Structures are given as structure tokens and as C-alpha cells.
Amino acid sequence: MLRGLYTGWTGMFNEQKRLDVISNNLANSATVGYKSEGVTSQSFDDVLTLKVRDESADPTSSAIIGTMSLGTKIGEVYTDYTQGSLRETDNTYDLAIEGDGFFTISYTDANGDTSERYTRAGEFTMTQDGYIVTTEGQHLVSESGVLQVPVDAANVIISQDGTVYADGTAVDKITLTDFEDYDYLKKYGETMYGAVDGATEKDATGTVRQGYTEQSNVSVVSEMVNMISITRAYEANQKVVKAMDELLNLSANSIGKV
Numbered sequence: 182m183l184r185g186l187y188t189g190w191t192g193m194f195n196e197q198k199r200l201d202v203i204s205n206n207l208a209n210s211a212t213v214g215y216k217s218e219g220v221t222s223q224s225f226d227d228v229l230t231l232k233v234r235d236e237s238a239d240p241t242s243s244a245i246i247g248t249m250s251l252g253t254k255i256g257e258v259y260t261d262y263t264q265g266s267l268r269e270t271d272n273t274y275d276l277a278i279e280g281d282g283f284f285t286i287s288y289t290d291a292n293g294d295t296s297e298r299y300t301r302a303g304e305f306t307m308t309q310d311g312y313i314v315t316t317e318g319q320h321l322v323s324e325s326g327v328l329q330v331p332v333d334a335a336n337v338i339i340s341q342d343g344t345v346y347a348d349g350t351a352v353d354k355i356t357l358t359d360f361e362d363y364d365y366l367k368k369y370g371e372t373m374y375g376a377v378d379g380a381t382e383k384d385a386t387g388t389v390r391q392g393y394t395e396q397s398n399v400s401v402v403s404e405m406v407n408m409i410s411i412t413r414a415y416e417a418n419q420k421v422v423k424a425m426d427e428l429l430n431l432s433a434n435s436i437g438k439v
Contacts, residue, residue, distance in 0.1 A: 185425040191252030192418035195222055196411050198255050203408050206399045214265075214302025214372040215397040217404075221256035262363050265301075265398035267390060273337050274313060276303035277393040282357040282385025283374065285322035286315060297322065299358055301395050302372040307332075323353040341388040357385035 199220045209215040267277050278284070283299035290296075298319075305313050305321055313321045313328040320327035323345070330337055334347035343355035360366065365380035376382075 186422055188252040189418045189421035189425060191254060193415055195253050195255060196415040196418065200408065200411050202258060203404050203411065206404050207401065209371055210397050210399040210401050212371055212397050213304050213394045214300055215399065217261045217399045218258055219261060220258050222253050223256040260368065261398060263398050265396040267393045268396050269393055271392045273391070274305040274307055275392055275394050276305060276339065277390045277395040278303070278357065278387040279390050280387030282359040282387035285356045285358045286373070287320040287322050287327050289319065296375065298369060299374045300372050303394055322356045324356060325353050328353055328355060339389055339391040341390070343389045355389060357387060359383050359385035
């Protein structure tokens with residue numbers, strides 16, 4: 182019965198984690214460039230079950246009954262990198278990638294250390310010095326280093342291959358990066374990723390769309406349906422725990438008195 186309590190608790194804990202992930206997806210359903218997450222579940226490794234002190238057989242020996250599972254656990258939290266829909270904004274520095282690839286960002290942390298990070302969130306702005314930066318002030322990487330356009334340019338056009346034209350003159354080209362395996366990306370915040378050991382870069386095949394942003398790929402309807410399913414599974418595990426508790430109470434207070 183104690184194993185029943187533990188099994189019910191593992192189910193409740195697993196559903197709580199799934200609910201946390203879905204809640205985060207729903208909270209970011211309107212976040213530009215956000216990629217939805219999901220959770221897999223798996224059972225604990227089966228353990229060998231033995232029957233000990235069997236009076237019908239040799240009480241000094243242990244008979245093998247079989248195997249049993251001790252409940253469920255979180256397998257992994259994964260990211261769905263499928264492309265979200267593109268929304269037209271007509272803003273000069275709103276950019277979206279149609280296809281595979283990421284914008285490369287020169288990220289400077291609080292300690293002043295700089296590293297490359299990657300994002301699909303293309304809400305960029307221009308600083309007073311002409312640098313193109315994210316909403317957090319991090320620089321967009323280009324072939325010449327970080328992208329800077331003339332502040333007095335009257336017309337800035339960004340072609341689908343990432344080439345930046347200021348008043349008809351090519352000034353730089355945006356760097357797009359892609360990877361062989363997205364499992365080697367580590368998430369930072371809601372829309373930023375970093376490469377870990379083992380990540381292999383490859384040429385990005387996506388094209389740049391100026392005046393568009395990529396929306397979140399979260400399906401609100403699907404997430405709400407999953408939330409209802411999780412709630413019901415959580416309640417079912419609660420009933421298991423409650424039933425085990427009542428059996429323990431019966432064993433201690435009724436059968437134990439006989």
C-alpha cells in the first residue's frame with residue numbers, strides 16, 4: 182500500500198510538471214519567435230520482486246515473483262522548432278526567417294562577457310549610432326561583425342539573402358546560422374538559444390523577410406485541450422492516493438485491533 186501511495190504521488194508530480202510547461206506555452210502564445218515546449222513521460226525501471234519468509238515453502242529462501250514498476254517520471258522537456266506564422270508589420274527592422282536558421286546575436290552578459298546566441302525573434306531596432314539591436318539591446322551579427330547602417334540613410338532595404346542596402350548601396354549582410362542537431366542547443370530566456378559542446382553548424386537555408394515577424398508556434402486550442410487532460414489525470418492520481426490512505430487507516434485502526 183505504501184508503494185501505491187508513492188506511485189500515485191509520482192503521477193501527480195509528473196502531471197504538475199506537464200501543467201507548468203503548458204502554462205508557460207500559453208503565457209508566451211503571443212511572444213514573437215517563441216517555440217513551444219513539451220514533456221515526455223516514462224516509467225521507472227522495473228525492479229525485481231521477491232517473496233520472502235513464505236511459510237508454505239522454505240522460509241529461509243526468497244522466491245522470485247516477477248518485476249514491477251514504481252510509477253512514472255519525467256522523460257525530457259523538448260522544444261518544438263517548427264516555424265510559426267509570419268505577421269506583416271511593415272517596420273523596417275522587423276525581420277523574420279522563412280525556413281530553417283537563426284539570427285546570430287552578439288550577447289553581452291552582466292559580467293561583460295560576450296558570446297554568440299541565436300534567436301528567431303526578429304523585433305530589431307536601430308540605436309542612435311546606427312547599430313541594429315534586439316529589444317534587450319544585444320547586437321545583430323553580420324558578416325563585418327555587428328550590423329550598423331548609416332543613421333542618415335533615407336531608405337534601408339534588406340533582401341531575402343540578408344544583404345542590407347542603404348539608399349541603394351550594399352553595406353553589409355546579416356549572418357544566419359543553422360545546426361545539424363537542435364538537441365545541442367541550450368535555451369536562454371524564452372526566445373534565445375546557445376550552442377553547447379557537440380553542436381555542429383551548417384549553412385542556413387532560410388530566407389529573410391523584411392517587415393515581418395515570426396509569431397509563436399503555440400496552438401492555444403491544443404494546449405487548452407492538453408490542460409484539461411492533465412487536470413483529469415491529476416485528479417485520478419489524487420483518488421489513488423486517497424484510496425491508499427483509507428486502506429492504511431483501515432489496516433491500522435480496524436484490522437490491527439483484531
